[in-house]
Amino acid sequence: MLDPVTESAAFGTAASLATVTDCKCRALATPHGFGVGHHFGPGAYPPGVATTSRPLVARSRRLEPGDPRHDRPLLELLPGGSALSWVRDGAGLVGWGCAARLEVSGPDRFERADAWWQQLCERAEVVDPVGLPGSGPVAFASMAFADHPGHSALVVPEVVVGERDGVRWITTIGDGAAEADEPEPVRPPGFVSYGDGQLSATGYRQAVAEAVGRMQEPGGLAKVVLAHDLLATTSEPLDMRFLLHNLAARYPSCWTFAVDGLVGATPELLLERTGYEVRSRVLAGTIWPREGHSTEQLAAELLSSEKNRHEHAYAAESLAVRLRPFCSDLVAPDEPEVLQLRNVLHLATNVEGKLSDADGRAATLLRLAAAVHPTAAVGGTPTEDAVRLISELEGMDRGRYAGPVGWLDGSGNGELGVAIRCAQVEDAAAPGGETGRSGGKLRLFAGCGIVPDSDPDLEVAEAEAKLLPVREALEGLH
Numbered sequence: 289m290l291d292p293v294t295e296s297a298a299f300g301t302a303a304s305l306a307t308v309t310d311c312k313c314r315a316l317a318t319p320h321g322f323g324v325g326h327h328f329g330p331g332a333y334p335p336g337v338a339t340t341s342r343p344l345v346a347r348s349r350r351l352e353p354g355d356p357r358h359d360r361p362l363l364e365l366l367p368g369g370s371a372l373s374w375v376r377d378g379a380g381l382v383g384w385g386c387a388a389r390l391e392v393s394g395p396d397r398f399e400r401a402d403a404w405w406q407q408l409c410e411r412a413e414v415v416d417p418v419g420l421p422g423s424g425p426v427a428f429a430s431m432a433f434a435d436h437p438g439h440s441a442l443v444v445p446e447v448v449v450g451e452r453d454g455v456r457w458i459t460t461i462g463d464g465a466a467e468a469d470e471p472e473p474v475r476p477p478g479f480v481s482y483g484d485g486q487l488s489a490t491g492y493r494q495a496v497a498e499a500v501g502r503m504q505e506p507g508g509l510a511k512v513v514l515a516h517d518l519l520a521t522t523s524e525p526l527d528m529r530f531l532l533h534n535l536a537a538r539y540p541s542c543w544t545f546a547v548d549g550l551v552g553a554t555p556e557l558l559l560e561r562t563g564y565e566v567r568s569r570v571l572a573g574t575i576w577p578r579e580g581h582s583t584e585q586l587a588a589e590l591l592s593s594e595k596n597r598h599e600h601a602y603a604a605e606s607l608a609v610r611l612r613p614f615c616s617d618l619v620a621p622d623e624p625e626v627l628q629l630r631n632v633l634h635l636a637t638n639v640e641g642k643l644s645d646a647d648g649r650a651a652t653l654l655r656l657a658a659a660v661h662p663t664a665a666v667g668g669t670p671t672e673d674a675v676r677l678i679s680e681l682e683g684m685d686r687g688r689y690a691g692p693v694g695w696l697d698g699s700g701n702g703e704l705g706v707a708i709r710c711a712q713v714e715d716a717a718a719p720g721g722e723t724g725r726s727g728g729k730l731r732l733f734a735g736c737g738i739v740p741d742s743d744p745d746l747e748v749a750e751a752e753a754k755l756l757p758v759r760e761a762l763e764g765l766h
């Protein structure tokens with residue numbers, strides 16, 4: 289987890305709050321703007337006063353063979369502590385330290401986060417001869433699923449190491465002191481035990497049965513995605529890198545992420561923006577391995593399942609319909625394909641578009657995310673009714689589970705996945721920590737799309753299959 293909040297300023301209404309933290313360093317917000325500086329004293333910026341101190345300084349440079357930061361796998365560079373990650377097939381970004389941090393909540397969390405990041409980047413001093421998506425200043429983002437409750441976080445690391453198209457680079461943000469941080473050995477979490485979270489598996493079965501009953505009534509919803517959580521406790525302090533390494537080893541084609549204590553490996557890409565190109569991979573419709581059934585048989589069964597095809601169509605359409613207004617061109621195939629993972633197979637649709645810039649400025653990634661989140665892959669159809677039903681029937685706080693997670697750079701590029709197959713670290717419990725406990729505590733999440741002909745027992749089994757990646761990573765399988 290990140291350093292404790294040392295100083296902060298809050299603004300907004302109770303319905304919509306933003307807190308910008310000077311994490312032993314650099315960025316602060318006020319009701320009227322954002323400033324960046326060093327060594328603020330408590331109350332140095334009373335409400336209503338905009339700050340005018342120093343901007344962020346970001347310097348990128350290429351790493352060359354022979355430098356361990358060039359030659360070692362990205363995840364092995366993480367020094368421990370506040371790990372930040374977005375890695376797939378060995379490429380992507382890892383980061384550590386905290387040069388600036390924003391916490392937002394409420395219905396306009398995306399807009400506020402976007403404004404903060406735009407402003408930080410506009411004022412930043414950037415030296416970036418690398419010039420690739422992800423070089424220069426970067427923020428890792430993890431947004432709350434719902435308008436209420438839950439907070440969203442943007443973290444600007446002090447050091448980022450990136451790899452793209454075979455090029456490795458390092459970016460330091462701020463004074464670069466954290467660049468020298470040496471990775472400590474990764475520590476295993478010891479014994480893992482599980483208990484009910486806020487919604488037990490039996491409670492989940494009941495919630496699904498209730499949803500199915502209501503959906504079968506006239507005027508009922510077409511689809512709702514219900515989830516539940518599982519509490520894991522470890523006997524030793526939790527080193528997030530242990531999870532990241534094991535997830536990346538078993539799920540290399542997924543995006544292995546860690547942002548502000550939310551850690552997982554997602555197969556679902558909400559949006560990627562590279563210049564004017566946008567891309568999304570929508571997943572919905574699932575089958576999981578069964579004794580005596582080959583992968584080919586399972587794939588054929590999934591493709592021919594009307595229930596799964598319906599679940600999928602709602603999700604793919606929700607993304608395409610909401611993304612289209614921002615695009616001059618959008619291609620969404622009519623037929624889904626099958627994505628095969630170790631634990632499950634999904635129906636998948638890859639959507640590609642070109643952003644329009646009619647007013648001279650294409651929509652930013654966070655604005656696009658605000659428009660498309662939640663798709664019917666994690667919300668439902670119609671969206672607003674589904675989100676209300678989720679809150680009523682789950683009765684738990686999803687936090688940032690199923691929200692957008694990923695990174696943004698200063699040129700408008702970035703990738704946001706859907707935060708599934710993940711856990712929220714509630715307490716890493718470093719030895720000597722305030723809790724006096726030595727073990728860590730995490731909440732694992734999994735959910736399933738429910739349609740009027742869903743079988744509650746099968747949905748419980750599906751959720752169990754979706755919990756496996758994090759469980760196995762925690763238990764040391766790689």
Ligand SMILES: C=C(O[C@@H]1C=C(C(=O)O)C=C[C@H]1O)C(=O)O
Nearest residue numbers: 571573574665708734735736737
């Ligand atoms: C909600 C989750 O997964 C989503 C639901 C799916 C489904 O219902 O078939 C498939 C992929 C994801 O879009 C999850 O893994 O927690």
